[in-house]
Amino acid sequence: MGLDATKEALCQKAWDGGRVSADEAASLYELPLPQLGALADRRRRLAKADDYDGRGNDIATYIVDRNINYTNVCNVYCKFCAFWRTEKQDDSYVITHDEIDQKIEETIALGGTQILMQGGHHPKLGKQWYLDLLSHIRDRFPQINVHGFSPSEFIHFCDVFDEPLEPLIRDFRDAGLGSIPGGGGEILVDAVRQSISPLKAMSDDWLEVMAVAHRLGMASTATMMFGHVETLGQRIEHLERVRRQQDETGGFTAFIAWTFQAENTRLKAQEAGASEYLRMQALSRIYLDNIPNIQSSWVTQGLEVGQIALRYGANDIGSIMIEENVVSEAGTTFRMGVADMRRLIEGLGYEARQRDNWYRLVDDQAAAA
Template sequence: MFDKLPVSAKTERILSKSLDEAISVEEANHLMNIRGHDLYPLLATADYLRSEIAGDNVTFINNCNINFTNICTVRCGFCAFGKDADDPEAYVLNDDEILTKAEGAVERGAHEFCVMGGVLPDADIEYYEHMLQLLKGQYPDVMIHGFSPTMIADACTLSGIDVAEGCQRLKDAGLDTLPGTAAEILTDRSRELICPEKVSVAEWIGIVKTAHEVGIPGSATIMYGHVETLAERVEHLDIIRKLQEETHGFTEFIPMTFMHEYSPIFLEGQSNLGATGTEDLKLYAVARLMLRDLIPNIQVSWVKMGFRFAQVSLTAGANDLGGTLGGDELSEASGAPDGVDASIETLSRIVRNLGRNPIERNSKYTEFYPIK
């Protein structure tokens, strides 16, 4: 495959191996550090594996973000969204406001409500159960993708129950899938710098594993390009891989590049300027070579990268384009380059221009809706 390409011997050896089996942590670290002529063979290999594993369909979901509050007791260094309760811009949506957002999304054909927000100081399990029952009572056929491991941990503590009971109650109330949020970078060194008040690596793994065990699948994410090293990105991927080998509960893997412009750690001079374009592409490609069909769906976040570079990233091993979003105040606060709302037509055009097939899906990748 690489006979006529000016690729280094070690890179060629790793890429050739990756056609038949997942690469190791050591091999992934090598690929994260390649430059020059080695880059395009890496991307081509990842794209080839994508076609073998996922075919030429590019999926996405018609969904709506319901960011129910921006009040947050866990103030992360990378987040420009969270507010203190006494901030003039702080808000908490009431039931009518939540249903109004949901109604508009359903009128636009949404298959999913993505319910996220800050960590409220008094949000117990009953609070989240009420929100789920409110939405499911009105729209029983729309899936709910919601809450984070940190929210669940805090809610269980406030309600005096363990995480297993909390997850079961959320599932019974209507929670379909769990977002990969609160993962950020799964190394305690980086977490101490960017989100010391969030759950630890071990706690995050435990909560996600428990959710999978009670029947709540969900996303795996990585938020990168701030204080972490390249090796920590690979360490994070390896943790996700090992957890998936155990539970098979991840429906997708979503790399989310750090949007630095309005983040506290950037404004305080404590962070990098975000990942570069080649770093983005290498992460997508290495993720495909590490995860292969263990997590067959790798998602590009157009809201983080913009439409143009999201399209390019679909040539680096990814096969999913996320969702229409219908508004995402968290990303908007961080400076989303192309806004936080996309139409089916826009996403379909991006996909068709690559010569691939746009397909709508549901949250669990169990139902698909061809687009004319």
């Protein structure tokens, strides 16, 4: 079945690199999947053409890092989360410096360059605990980037420490925080957040943390967790808010979308499958014309889908994820090593290259050192 003239014109606009509106995005979402994927692949090519000395479209990247959840104590009780514990539960924990040293040493032994450090919203840990942890890591492992503390954690810190956001983020940065992950983005529409995580930072708060971080010169990522209670219109509203923020402050290095995993959680919802995931990722590449990198999510979708997502707008396959407690508690336990990751990338005809948090190629830096 052919497309009508309006849709043909829209596809041409997307192919040519034009900015699409929310209504146009909803229309693109209805395209046959291979066609939407081809448009996203084209947009990836436009976005990456000048990178890596003009080789941006020959290369797909990955990062070696470790997810460290510094505590599982949390008083936010998100319905989609199976990770949180109360302080009184036997298996609650707060990480020690010795434990974190061991995890970072293992990460470095595997060629890692970064830790992704996030945790529950602990009601009692004080500011100095976090600053001590950061400066300990910086002093002991100066080569490791700490990509840590999601916006909802920072909003929680403002409440617990009774401090404004900007000096707080500055103090964390000065103690060793390198960049901020987009965790807790979920869907940046308050009606959705009220439904799935009513005690967590709302949309404006999440975006404000990112705006402040970007103004302080810190890079961050934007994320989306979808496939639960939200509508397509709300997903597109999420993309719109991320795009607008990026127009204003420009610090998002990458966008990462993944699907809700239901097992062991209290949220009853139909999980999104592979084709819906690919469709949404492709649309994200087209819509987010000001974010250079789209990362696929093999952790929730499995290795094959994570691989094929590189033909649906993604240019990066993410991390080997030495540890991922939140998703694995919810029943998703895909594992991948560096060799697997390189094989998946090369299987699609790309050159596999390790990158750091800022998407610089790691071996290029080593050669330049």
